[in-house]
Amino acid sequence: MVQAKNQALVDIVQPIIDKQGLLLWDLSIKKIGGQKTVELLVDLPNHENISMAQITEFTQAVNEALDTAEVDPVPGEYMLDIASPGMDRALNEPWHFAWAKEAGDPITIALFAAKDGQKKWTGEISQLDDSKLTLTVDGEDKTFTFDEIAKAVVSVQF
Known part of the structure; x- marks a missing residue:
């Protein structure tokens, strides 16, 4: 699932995912309209749907972890986009x-x-x-x- 260049980012978010009982569906870093975007798609295991409150809680924890990381896993400016993979989720792995x-x-x-x-x-x-x-x-x-x-x-x- 994770490319080697994203491993530092996974190392930061995985403990949060584990603590909050979430499932990391996908992680990507891409350019959208000239802006670097870090996209994390999270859900609940066992085919449950994640709530907006859970996404918000996860986003706050990830923001804090990224702000306090010793080494920035994503150098330069970027936008963090955290969402559910949705009902019509892509199957990549x-x-x-x-x-x-x-x-x-x-x-x-x-x-x-x-x-x-x-x-x-x-x-x-x-x-x-x-x-x-x-x-x-x-x-x-x-x-x-x-x-x-x-x-x-x-x-x-x-």
Whole structure:
């Protein structure tokens, strides 16, 4: 999940995550409109939804930890963005797919190249291993390697 360059930041936030009983869904540092942004996506484990009060408490603790860190894990000016990954959360890491499978959440995958005539597939993960997943789509199993998948998200059904 964490690139080596972000390890110093993880080392600061992980104790806060552990203390508050949260789940670090994703951490990224990117440029948005010329501004460096540190994005932390947090949630509760066991498929519970985090509240705004919990995000606020976490944000305050992270701000304090970053302000008092001996070495700045993110040199220069940056904006800190802490949020929930949302219902339609991106699935980027192998454990994200396992999380979706465990919850029984349908997912939508977009492929780099069409397979069986289409590039987007939505279904529930029926099988999962280190290199591929199988989606049950309209009662039929379709297997995709992770190398084929350009993007994957939890599919929100209303």
